[in-house]
Amino acid sequence: MSNKIELTTPLSDEDVEKLNIGDKVYLNGTIYTGRDAAHKRLVDLVNEGKELPFDVKGQVIYYVGPAPAKPGKPIGSAGPTTSYRMDAYAPTLMELGMKGMIGKGNRAPEVVEAMKKHKAVYLGATGGAGALIAKSIKKAEIVAYEDLGPEAIRKLEVEDFPVVVINDTRGNDLYVEGAKKYSKE
Amino acid sequence: MREVQTDEITKMVRDLFIDSNCNIGDDLLAAYDKGIETDESPVAKEVFKELKENVRIAREEHSPICQDTGLAVVFVELGQDVHIVGGDFNDAINEGVRQGYADGYLRKSSCDPFTRKNVGDNTPAIIHLEIVQGDKIKIMAVPKGGGAENMSRVHMLTPSQGIEGIKDFIVNRLKESGSNPCPPTIVGVGIGGTFERTAILAKKALLRKVGERNPDPKIAEAEKEVLSRINKLGIGPMGYGGTTSCLDVFFEVEPCHIASLPLAVNVQCHASRHKEATI
Numbered sequence: 001m002s003n004k005i006e007l008t009t010p011l012s013d014e015d016v017e018k019l020n021i022g023d024k025v026y027l028n029g030t031i032y033t034g035r036d037a038a039h040k041r042l043v044d045l046v047n048e049g050k051e052l053p054f055d056v057k058g059q060v061i062y063y064v065g066p067a068p069a070k071p072g073k074p075i076g077s078a079g080p081t082t083s084y085r086m087d088a089y090a091p092t093l094m095e096l097g098m099k100g101m102i103g104k105g106n107r108a109p110e111v112v113e114a115m116k117k118h119k120a121v122y123l124g125a126t127g128g129a130g131a132l133i134a135k136s137i138k139k140a141e142i143v144a145y146e147d148l149g150p151e152a153i154r155k156l157e158v159e160d161f162p163v164v165v166i167n168d169t170r171g172n173d174l175y176v177e178g179a180k181k182y183s184k185e
Numbered sequence: 186m187r188e189v190q191t192d193e194i195t196k197m198v199r200d201l202f203i204d205s206n207c208n209i210g211d212d213l214l215a216a217y218d219k220g221i222e223t224d225e226s227p228v229a230k231e232v233f234k235e236l237k238e239n240v241r242i243a244r245e246e247h248s249p250i251c252q253d254t255g256l257a258v259v260f261v262e263l264g265q266d267v268h269i270v271g272g273d274f275n276d277a278i279n280e281g282v283r284q285g286y287a288d289g290y291l292r293k294s295s296c297d298p299f300t301r302k303n304v305g306d307n308t309p310a311i312i313h314l315e316i317v318q319g320d321k322i323k324i325m326a327v328p329k330g331g332g333a334e335n336m337s338r339v340h341m342l343t344p345s346q347g348i349e350g351i352k353d354f355i356v357n358r359l360k361e362s363g364s365n366p367c368p369p370t371i372v373g374v375g376i377g378g379t380f381e382r383t384a385i386l387a388k389k390a391l392l393r394k395v396g397e398r399n400p401d402p403k404i405a406e407a408e409k410e411v412l413s414r415i416n417k418l419g420i421g422p423m424g425y426g427g428t429t430s431c432l433d434v435f436f437e438v439e440p441c442h443i444a445s446l447p448l449a450v451n452v453q454c455h456a457s458r459h460k461e462a463t464i
């Protein structure tokens with residue numbers, strides 16, 4: 001546990017397979033944002049056999065609805081939102097090649113299973129550390145669904161974006177193991 | 186009768202929401218420091234360091250510490266000798282919310298429950314009004330994020346379940362909530378009253394500072410016991426495992442019906458934001 005690793009997107013199977021729960025990862029490159037409403041639209045497109053507004057292959061989706069950017073800044077505070085609301089949609093996106101999700105909070109067993117099957121990882125960003133996380137976002141650009149406001153899909157350029165591995169590709173879960181280790185019940 | 190202009194109220198509400206979102210209380214910073222010192226998990230210590238650094242950046246840049254700048258909850262203690270002039274009292278508060286969330290670059294999270302369409306200006310404020318003695322108006326602003334709020338519950342216990350039933354319910358609620366409410370949490374507990382009153386008590390409990398005990402020594406003991414039980418769950422900051430899962434537990438207690446034992450657990454995250462001012 002607790003290695004420090006740097007990764008640059010897009011991610012390959014090998015990139016994610018070497019990760020273990022508890023590893024601290026610094027992400028570089030491009031990641032995409034999306035939360036409830038955007039996920040619904042993406043999966044509706046998949047079900048209709050239509051093309052997505054961006055290629056999810058090798059990509060990482062960050063569950064975030066940022067605060068508005070102040071003048072001269074690329075983005076406002078941008079910490080993670082609770083991930084379970086995206087559980088219904090995540091397996092479909094992993095099937096299309098998505099390699100990582102960033103959020104906070106537990107995932108459903110189906111999502112953890114899908115991570116094993118499609119070689120993907122779930123990464124935790126520190127909830128509530130929105131001002132700190134925004135520092136590692138260098139550029140933000142809306143690529144779809146501008147009408148959704150904070151929920152629009154944004155393409156982010158990140159440098160040393162700090163995350164912790166919560167679910168690896170072998171079905172391990174930091175939430176379960178961490179609590180087990182420190183429980184005094 | 187002392188006259189207070191509605192635009193003074195608007196200005197105060199505006200400033201309180203910007204300040205509370207960007208500038209967290211020193212009681213919380215002290216609690217983060219304690220976490221760095223005492224948590225047994227190295228990963229947990231790292232999280233506390235991040236939280237501290239986050240507060241520093243937010244203060245320096247005057248940006249919100251969390252992107253979820255909440256629904257705008259407002260507690261008002263209105264002195265009975267105040268005469269409000271210049272407009273409608275509720276409108277004045279809502280206008281303050283509107284201005285604060287626009288001018289402070291705060292996220293607007295209020296939406297239609299069915300269409301999910303964003304209202305656009307984070308109104309309406311959730312206003313809890315109490316009439317008190319005197320000629321002052323005290324306003325407390327509590328921006329309340331969705332993640333922790335979603336973990337909250339109201340539960341009507343049977344009176345025979347008593348204080349032990351209450352303690353078990355709270356600890357289980359936090360156990361089930363796990364990593365979702367951005368632990369380490371703060372837990373506001375309402376006991377007594379009616380179905381709706383107990384929930385307001387739980388919310389009001391969140392206005393206390395970390396370490397501030399209920400004045401009744403028996404209730405204070407129960408607060409400490411529940412806090413220690415939650416910290417034994419091992420959840421840790423962000424749920425990554427650790428010995429600091431909760432920063433404090435606050436009970437607010439009122440009489441209830443002979444047939445009931447209402448309990449509300451209002452879960453709050455480590456970003457427990459609240460600020461108050463008086464005119």
Ligand code: SF4
Binds near residue numbers: 127329365
């Ligand atoms: S639970 Fe609190 S700290 Fe976490 S995202 Fe919501 S408002 Fe922010």
